[in-house]
Amino acid sequence: MNTASLLVFDGLLLLSIVSLAWASLATRDERRSVILFMAFGLVLAMAWGRLLAPDVALAEAAIGAGLSGALLLAAVRKQPRPLSSGSTRGSRYLDGAQVRTVSRWGVTLLCAALAGALAWALLHAFNNAPQDALHRSISANLEASGVSNPVTAVLLNFRAYDTLLELAVLLTAVLGIISLGQTTTGYTPAGPVFEGLVRWLVPILILTAGYLLWVGAHAPGGAFQAGATLAAAGVVLRLAGRRIIGLPDGFMLRIVMVAGIGVFLLVGLTVLVLGRPFLDYPPAWAGALILMIETAAMLSIAATLLLAFVGGQPRSMPARAVANQQHEEMS
Amino acid sequence: MSELLSLSALGLMLSLFLGLLRVLIGPGAGDRMLATQLIGTAGVGILLTLSLLHDQPALIDVALLLALLAAVAAAAFTGQQETRHD
Amino acid sequence: MINLLSSILILAGLFFYLAGSIGLLRLPDLYTRLHALTKADNLGLGLLAAGLALYSQHPLTALKLLLVWLAVLAASAASAHLIARQARRQETRP
Numbered sequence: 030m031n032t033a034s035l036l037v038f039d040g041l042l043l044l045s046i047v048s049l050a051w052a053s054l055a056t057r058d059e060r061r062s063v064i065l066f067m068a069f070g071l072v073l074a075m076a077w078g079r080l081l082a083p084d085v086a087l088a089e090a091a092i093g094a095g096l097s098g099a100l101l102l103a104a105v106r107k108q109p110r111p112l113s114s115g116s117t118r119g120s121r122y123l124d125g126a127q128v129r130t131v132s133r134w135g136v137t138l139l140c141a142a143l144a145g146a147l148a149w150a151l152l153h154a155f156n157n158a159p160q161d162a163l164h165r166s167i168s169a170n171l172e173a174s175g176v177s178n179p180v181t182a183v184l185l186n187f188r189a190y191d192t193l194l195e196l197a198v199l200l201t202a203v204l205g206i207i208s209l210g211q212t213t214t215g216y217t218p219a220g221p222v223f224e225g226l227v228r229w230l231v232p233i234l235i236l237t238a239g240y241l242l243w244v245g246a247h248a249p250g251g252a253f254q255a256g257a258t259l260a261a262a263g264v265v266l267r268l269a270g271r272r273i274i275g276l277p278d279g280f281m282l283r284i285v286m287v288a289g290i291g292v293f294l295l296v297g298l299t300v301l302v303l304g305r306p307f308l309d310y311p312p313a314w315a316g317a318l319i320l321m322i323e324t325a326a327m328l329s330i331a332a333t334l335l336l337a338f339v340g341g342q343p344r345s346m347p348a349r350a351v352a353n354q355q356h357e358e359m360s
Numbered sequence: 361m362s363e364l365l366s367l368s369a370l371g372l373m374l375s376l377f378l379g380l381l382r383v384l385i386g387p388g389a390g391d392r393m394l395a396t397q398l399i400g401t402a403g404v405g406i407l408l409t410l411s412l413l414h415d416q417p418a419l420i421d422v423a424l425l426l427a428l429l430a431a432v433a434a435a436a437f438t439g440q441q442e443t444r445h446d
Numbered sequence: 447m448i449n450l451l452s453s454i455l456i457l458a459g460l461f462f463y464l465a466g467s468i469g470l471l472r473l474p475d476l477y478t479r480l481h482a483l484t485k486a487d488n489l490g491l492g493l494l495a496a497g498l499a500l501y502s503q504h505p506l507t508a509l510k511l512l513l514v515w516l517a518v519l520a521a522s523a524a525s526a527h528l529i530a531r532q533a534r535r536q537e538t539r540p
Contacts, residue, residue, distance in 0.1 A: 034366040041373045045380050052384050060389055067433050068383050068396045072376075074426055075403045078410055083418035086407075087425055094400075095429030099436035220531075223435065226524035230431055233517065237425065249418040258425065261432045268435050361501065364453050368494070371460040378467035382479075390476045390533035394483055397525055398470060401487045404518055405463065405494050408511060412498050417507065424514045431521030438528045 042079065045072050059105045067098035083249035084180045087241065091257035092334075099264050100338055175315025176246040184251065185319045189308045193297070196290040196326060199333045203286050212341030218270035227269045234262035242327050246316065252323040256330025263335040276335055276343050286336075289329030293322050365413040369406055376402035393437050400430030448500055455497030462490030476533050484526045488519050 049072060053065035070093030077086035167179050167187070174182035184192050219227065238258040245251035259275075266274040277285055296318055297308040305311065310318050336343070379398035386392055404423045411419035469482030495515045499508035 031363050031366045034370040038370045038373050041377050064392045068399050071399050071403050078407045078419050078422050086422040090426045095432040098433045102436045222527045368456050368460050375463045375467040382470050390529050393529050420510050427518045434525035
């Protein structure tokens, strides 16, 4: 009875995921597509939970469901309205030029062949690879890693180099965003209901971010999830029309952006100077070093994601505007 | 008891699936957003049930985050207008 | 005994969830559907959370479940208003 229910459960879950993904891609209306994508993110987070991968589920819930949705909705809103409402023959037209039926079928066959090859390769890999070799080596070395959550141990210790490079990728994204120039000052001030939502949602989001950062050492959580949650708090503040959304100004912003990769590099180089290989933490210090790196990374990730939502260089405020807004908030 | 839990997970998934139909049908953006909220709430219920079924307390944290971020998604939908003042 | 009470609560929660989803499909209008969503589903979640809290017999877990329910409650109340207001604005615009 147990397994039968779960089997039907899994079947419905798969059907939901595939149909949401298909619908999101197949629709012509961009706004509809984004909303379907948000629903897709929610169901995907649930699927990760069903697969008993809470760390990924946390990341998917924070980034896929909330932040990507907000980002895409803001982007869609900036698109100019199309002149025509989309012709019914649109599927045969590509930017106005007509795509021949032969080419369409050729591309379809090529994509199907590629998908088939990938599926065959995956099946082959799953059947022939030793299942628990990775699991055994992680469990054997978990004591020396400084944390007891295997995912954090892999991300921040065993494969710390990969995480370092990921933070470098985030920094590159920041450069791209800042190159867009200055952005609008913000949104219209929120009405009473939205304001009421903001007043409890933002503190709870900040608290949850801190909790996820701390708990990541021994339970699912970590810097990425915490950073995304913190960014969500900033997004809510910006949507509510607040000027102060948690992004620091000017020089401090640069410090925060570089903090993640900076602290990581600093730890790695210090360890190198002391005679060990790069990023090979001494076991007695590993836990504390990992927490330090994760804190800096959380701030960087949050600032990067928030900057992506803001969509450009935030305007630095003159001192009188800051004082005025603080006066308004207090009254 | 665990059979009841897996049965209730199935029931919640059924409820989510019905909401999915509303997301796909529409007809308006508000209907789709509304159904997305349903998917979020059903997802929270499913995660809580799975957490107790498989004895994974971390899934409760996932459920909390899902609830909060669904609120953020609804806030993003509201269509607040951007300003260019000063 | 506790398992019996917990089962009743979970089944009641499930009933309200399904009722809310059926309402979402069958009711004629966005505004009526919002009623089905926010009232029925949140009650369903509350009953489900209460049943699960009883089943777990662990006070910290019960507290966390309560927190999740409260968060969903407050969030969906505000979301329902925001969605309804947005839909109203779309109607009055040409």
